[in-house]
Amino acid sequence: MSNAQPSKSTPQTRLLDPSVLASMSNLELVAKAVVEGFVIGLHRSPKFGFSQEFVEYRQYTEGDDPRYIDWNVYSRTDRTVIKRFLGETNSHLMLLLDTSASMGFGSGGTTKLQYGKYLGASLAYLAARQHDAVGVMLFDDEIVEYRPPASKPGSMQGVIHILDAAQPSLGTDINKPMKRFREHVKRRGLVAVISDFYCDAEELLENIRPLAMHGQDVIMFHLLDKDELDPDIKQSTLYEDMETGDAIEVEPIYMAKAYREKIRKHIRTIEEAANGIRADHVLLNTAEPLDRGLHNYLTFREKRG
């Protein structure tokens, strides 16, 4: 299981801090700042494909971005070849962002939805930098917005624009949107699901498993607020469910013990469900910087690449 770990505040990681990012109004700028800061932190590691070192030429095939055709070779040999660098995978990344009402919760300055936007935008930026096609789908109990993966110029901006416009809406029903998503997805690629996964683990498993069976690599970013992970109340509190509106008064002693056990158990169940379909599960505390998420993404991509 991947647990949220407290991060050390270095000059580089400070740029990835959600509270700092919240002060930036432009989501693309946020993504750029996150990725650039993250890349600097990686010391330009060739392992993750950020090096500009030439690897090979390969034959152009239909579907490749024509921008990457080496026209010098074409002029000399009359062959269309693609120039490849270390780290390029030429795969698809599909971002699935949960916009349910529960994602609007945030005890600090950043809600889970905002954090998910930052994460999604950063992943999109990172993928675009690696010449991957990026798509996005916003969902609650329906598909709110959908943009298929593309690597054309401006695709990344389009994805970021959709992410930027996301607002918390209704409750979560993962069945319907995932079913429709499976109908749209054609090509093997990478699917990043960003959600708080307040759903039944079995139900989730039933919806993710078909994706894995169709060759999709699924990474589940499990976003939770620090007050959801480690609530700390001093007196009785009346909590209102953001999705159903139900109110329940809870005692501090309950939140300190029983609740924590329950939420841990739920996380563990989600993680086990993910492991069962060879999906990756990444638990992210929205109070922590984004680098863990990006690092997990790159590690996962490297493993599957």
Next chain:
Amino acid sequence: MALIGPLFLLGLLGIGLPIWLHRLETQVTERSPFATTRFLEPARKRIHVQKKLKYLLLMALRIAFFVILALLFARPVFFSAPEAVISEDTTHHVIVVDTSFSMSADGSFGTALDAARSIINSMGADDVASLYSAASGVTGIVPVTADAAVLSEALNGLAPGNGKLDLGVMVTSLNALIEQSQANFVLHVISDFQQSGQAVRFADMIPNVINGRPVSLDVVRVQTQNTPNFAVDSVLVTNRTTVEVGIRGYDSDNSERTVTLLVNDEAQQEQAVMANGTGITFAVFDDVAFAEGDNRIDIRITPNDALPGDDERHAVFDNSPPAPVLLLTADPESRGVTYISAALETAPRGYEVISQNIADLDARVLQRYPWIVIEDMGAINASLATAITEYVSGGGAVLAGAGESLLGQSVIPVLDLGINSTALRRESRSPITMIDNSHPALRESAGWGMVNMQTLPVAASGDDRLLIAQAGDRPVLIERAIGRGRFMLLTTALDNTLTDLPVKPVFVTFMAEAARYLSNENLLIREQVAESFLQLSRSGGASGQVYDPDGNSLLSLSDTTRAQDIALNKTGFYRVITPAGDVLVAVNPDRRESDLTVMDAQVLQNWQNVVAGTAGAGDAALAAGQETAVENTEEQEIWRFFLILLVIIVLAESFLGNQHLRVRTGTL
């Protein structure tokens, strides 16, 4: 309710403190958004409701604490206001209904009630009224009210009684009853206005200017013409076998009346007499048989007239045999014995005097007599003095004279009173200056001033009650209580050697009254007027029981242990049980009520005019009257009740607050 220190109500702002504190406290339970409640336990929801109720109760108690505290400082008071709101513009109808005996004459009382209802129904919207009944006294029936229904209902409970109305007494009583009001008075007097009801002094019929308010008199006459009437006026028993009955006619024609004599509820004789319509006619019944002791005599005349209540009269005749009285004398043939025997044997009660020579007396015979007479204390030797002292101490009674034989002695036997014999002739011939009329033996005291007497210069002791005295408080008649008995000493002789008292009429009266008193016979007046009071104290000692003419006992067991005055509201025979035996008292309406001659209309008009004139003179006192009315409003401070309430609230708050804190500590 009002507040003496209303500024302290600013303290009510203090209730903001508990409200603010509770808001702070309850903010913790305000709704906070949370991503999901699927992992939260709603098990304590019921406890939350309970706690919330406790919070509200606690807050209410704390708010109440500040409210009560502020009220305590503000000093709330209640004013005992009159039942109806009366202002200067209010007309207060004082309705007085005559309920005297004469109002039971045909139609009079019904007319009176109709007139009262008419007055009530014509009351203005802002008017108030009070209802009184008037007979021997004035009785408040309904206090000041604006509710006509209450007044009308109260009228249904009124009925003519047996009393006599005196308009002077009525007005005086009303002055006292309604003097506190500040309205404009209209005094409605509803009566048959008998001539006999007019006050002796016309001024007595003028009400005071009541509290400075205008008063007007409304005379409502229920009879404008004289009503013919016959009544049994008197019943007199002579020679123990003859009954003489007086029949009086009022404004009637001469007519034949049948007079029936009943003795102890049995009709004995009947006579037809031609009764004088404007005077008295006597019917004499001879050879009437009376039982021994008290006899009930009822006289009835038929046919009845407009006022049937006075066609019957009750009387009591005491047919007890003469009581024996022992007269101790040194000479049974003396003039003193003659005078004393004659006086006692002619007394209404009748006594049989047994004269006994002191020299031949066996002292043991004293115990046979309830009381004895000693002609001359100078004849009492030492052994007899001891016997007499024992006799009196045991409950006997003595009336003794001080004859010339005491002149040579320095001390009166039995009483041990010193005598200054040398001063007898020089100082004793002085007039009587003091008579204690309250003493039962001296109720008929007229004539004592005509008596010439020489008295022994006796130095009365502190134990002696001085009943008659000459100048310089020189005792003439003294009484001393010895043990359970009484000893009365006349400091002069009971013959005519030192005084002419035995040959004066007052001697007979005195001897009769003294005999009644010393023999412990009842002293009740045997014929009383209705609505007067029977003074049971005259029967001596405790009251005993009293039964009214219907046989109802009037006194509780505790009342019978002390002397009482009983109101005689019914006509007939009251039976009084006294230590000396049962006594009957006959009660009849006042004879003057039988005279249905009405007052002259001009007199009534003058009465109204005089009242109106007097009231006008009182307008100047209006302002002063209003101030008085305000001052008369009684304040009743109620801070004590608030203080008790405050203590209860503090205790409840402490208990509840403590409970609440205990719950909170457990949850943290």
